[in-house]
Amino acid sequence: MPDSYDMQSSQEATRRENRAIDFANKCRQIDNGHIYGDVELEGIKVKVAGSTQIENMVILTGVNGEGLPVVAFHSVIDLERAITSAISRYVSGQLKWKEDEYRTGKKG
Numbered sequence: 001m002p003d004s005y006d007m008q009s010s011q012e013a014t015r016r017e018n019r020a021i022d023f024a025n026k027c028r029q030i031d032n033g034h035i036y037g038d039v040e041l042e043g044i045k046v047k048v049a050g051s052t053q054i055e056n057m058v059i060l061t062g063v064n065g066e067g068l069p070v071v072a073f074h075s076v077i078d079l080e081r082a083i084t085s086a087i088s089r090y091v092s093g094q095l096k097w098k099e100d101e102y103r104t105g106k107k108g
Contacts (some may be wrong), residue, residue: 017031023084038065038091039072046083053077058086061100069103072096 030041039062047057064070064103070094077083089095101107 006077014062019084023087027093028085030087036091039070039095039097041090044086046079048079049077053066056082058082060086060090060095061103062097064097069100070097071103072098 018091035041041062043061045059045061047059055077055078057073057075060072060074062070062072072090074082074086074089074095076085085106088093088108099106
C-alpha cells in the first residue's frame, strides 16, 4: 500500500497534468482565432521576477471592439500560475483591460 507522501505526490502530478491540458486547450482556442469578450488578444509578455518573493508579471495586449489598443496586467509569485491564470482570466473575461497609452502615443 502506498504511503501518504506517494499519494500526495501522485495527486499533485495529476493536478499539474490537468492544468497543463486545460492550458494547452485554451492556447489552442486563442491560436485558432477565438476571441473572448470584447478584446482580440495580440500579445503576451512575461516579466520574470527572478526571486520567489517577488511576483512575476504577465502583460497582455490586444485590440478592443472599438479598434483601440488595450493592455491588461496579471501578477503572481509562482511563474507557472502567473502564466496559466492570466490565460484563464482572459478566456473567462475576468481581466481588467485599459487603454494602452504607450501604443496610442498618449504616454512615453
